[in-house]
Amino acid sequence: MAFSANSFEHNWQTLKENPLGEIAGSLGDLGTLLPLMTALTAGGSISLTATLIFSGVFNVYSGAFFGIPIVVQPMKAVASIALARQLSLKETMAAGIGVGIVVMLLSIVGMIKKAADLIPLPIVKGIQVGAGLSLCLNAGSMLSSLSLNGSKWDDNLFWAIGAFSILYGFSRLPKFPFALLVFLLGGIFAAIEVATSGGGGLPAFGFWWPFNPTIPTPTEFATGFGTAGVGQIPLTILNSVIAVRYLSEDLMPARPAPSVTALGISVGFMNLTGCWFGAMPVCHGSGGLAAQHRFGARSGTSVILLGLVKIGAGLAFGESLASLLQRFPKSLLGIMVFAAGIELASVAENLNSSARDLLSPTSATLGTEQSRSAIYTPLRVLTDREKKERFLNMMVTAAMMLASKNTFVGFLAGVFFWALLRLQDRMEGLREARASYAPLNEASALLGR
Template sequence: MALRQHLRAVTEYNIRTLQTSLLAELSGALGDLGTLLPLMIAMALRGSIDLPATLVFSGLANIFTGVYYGIPLPVQPMKAIAAVAISQNFSKQETMAAGLTMGIAVFALSASGTLSWLNRVVPVPIVKGIQVSAGLALTISAGSSMIQPLGWITPGNDNRLLALAAFAFLIITALIPRLPYALLVFSLGLVLAAAITSTTSPSISQAGLWHPSIVIPNAQAWRTGAIDAAIPQLPLTTLNSILAVTSLASTLFPNFPPTPTTTSIGFSVALANLVGCWFGAMPICHGSGGVAGQYRFGARSGSSIVILGIVKLVLGLTVGEAVVPLLQRFPRSLLGVMVLAAGVELAKVGQSVGDGEEVWGRVDEAGDDERAGHEGKGKVEEERKGRWMVMLVTVAGCLAFKNDAVGFSAGMVWYWGLRVSIWVEHLRHGRVRLGHERRGGEESAILGSR
């Protein structure tokens, strides 16, 4: 009964939001394509995945998440697996072995309660640091790999001038939020891509109904996929696709729909891969960057993701590989600006790392004593600096080594260093007992404990 009530409430919310903000939901549905398209196309061209199966199963995952969660929860490629598969020319068996390994690992973490435990013990500034680093990584990628290689005026349908025009339009839509930026820019990109494709690849003989086939990895594929791709992917999925997603969802959607739990998100990721990867579908997960991108471009409910899922499903069932030439020629200038905007939106979450009701509460408790009030304000500033440093150290580790696990470890070391320094200060002043009594105050405020 509880599930039925939940689904009814989410469905009513999705329909109500779609009726009042149709264009915004359509625009927001496209907010994560800057991450999806380049990796999906590259893996399909190398034979590492089956494109029709990817469209079908990622579309089904979109529909499920939109109906069940009621928020614009993205379905993204597993980036570490995608990077290894592209660089090492993985076969379908090796890529599927990596995705299935991840599905098994995440399912075990969810079923055992490990993800829920991590959500309780990992400090907020570290989670925000993972989010900020992901946002900055998106902006760096947009500039270095999508926009910077372009010429200023050539080719005519994809150049830096077009990127500047798209950026100027982005500023205009920031002043006029009702303009569906992603929908308009993506439509323009499709027109430009279709104009080139019609002259260079006019045939659509590859189009046809999808015929599913089972992919069974052999022993060597299991070894290669699990060791070379799944192990690097596990910390990225745990931190950015699960912990950071639930944190960002609670920030963007504080009232309704209910914030997804880490265990629920973990099962969603696990089941999507344990089903789709047997058919050659791309290993997928959720991601905080996608949530931020879709929110930035107008999505406020799961209806946007349901629409995207239906489009993917129809394309996968009917068009399949024939869509590759069109997507290959989508202007990187437009795609780059969309990724840039999504990255900035995600990095913005770091601005609230110093906020907290317990901070202001302790200043107010200083009472009428002016000296105590000054001391309280000094503690507030010290707490803010502590949180910022934990977050920035996490960001530095993630970006410097391009590894979320390194950033997480660096942030935790800094976190525990601050915690020890607080304990030593209390010990020095004979306030160890007081310090423990105020765990919800001084230590948790500085360190951002949950």
């Protein structure tokens, strides 16, 4: 099994040793969740009540099952197309259901595992770097609408600069609860803004029921899956399954990494459960894992805590939370997204030193971080050319992913670059073989005279 059987013990022990880190880390992915969830709710593409409750349940089971902070976050391609084309709730649900079916089937038959074994590591890291830099660009989009004139007291560049200063001013204190402080401050600002603006009431307490079936018609399924779901499939497989597996190994080498099969089945299960009731299409994401880890999460406890809060908020406040979420300060959210992006992109630093494909089979499978570093045995020492080409392969993947705004295009560019390098290797090998046979041919020619 790809996950530890003692996940409960690890979660509980980590919570006792680092409660503040787990609480703060649980909020690390809000920079991705809140904007998309709020926008989709406002556009009528999802049910906020169902999204909070179902995604909360998925958070709890992910944390308990995997034992590490595997997040539950929006499917970004589905969300962006649903917003751009104003897809209805049933069309958006059809996209999530379709992606869930495809990813689950590919996981069960072992296709995703085979893909993960075949894809060169520089390409995987390129996808991670591209996703990280994409988050940084998203953060820039959030912050670009702000100004320094202070006309909006609760959301301007002064708050962003202050948050950035605190984030990296305390960067050598990994247990500093940055995300928790930002969330509390942003929540206070949002509540004051709602109470004083008159644009919407504060959340109203009540009991909200999420089980209202939303069954798409064949036409709605064709529209939703055809326009939003198809483009999400490669993104989910590459960034939410394969990249998550490798990232968990990089960030938490002392914990068993989840298998790509387990992650793929999990993605399918979530969408084949929640989307029938209007819950937002979700997946596991490498950016979310990096964000939770950056702000202190080291076990599944962090996502379990977040899940319990989501369930409680959904049952008690439901759709009435929308107006509050819409006013959460972009200045604070933007810095959280930026930090998550930098954390994700930074996993590329070990590409040519201690990346998994350079370790011997014994050192690569050791169970603890200490033993892995102590008995680290490279399979080979890379030449300068190999280092440069591995780095270029990674950057071509990341750069094309950013330029095209499409993970699959970046992946194809990386594979094509890798194939061209292997072709050159083969041609050089043939030339060397011919050169080595040349003296023998000359000797044979002399003997034949």
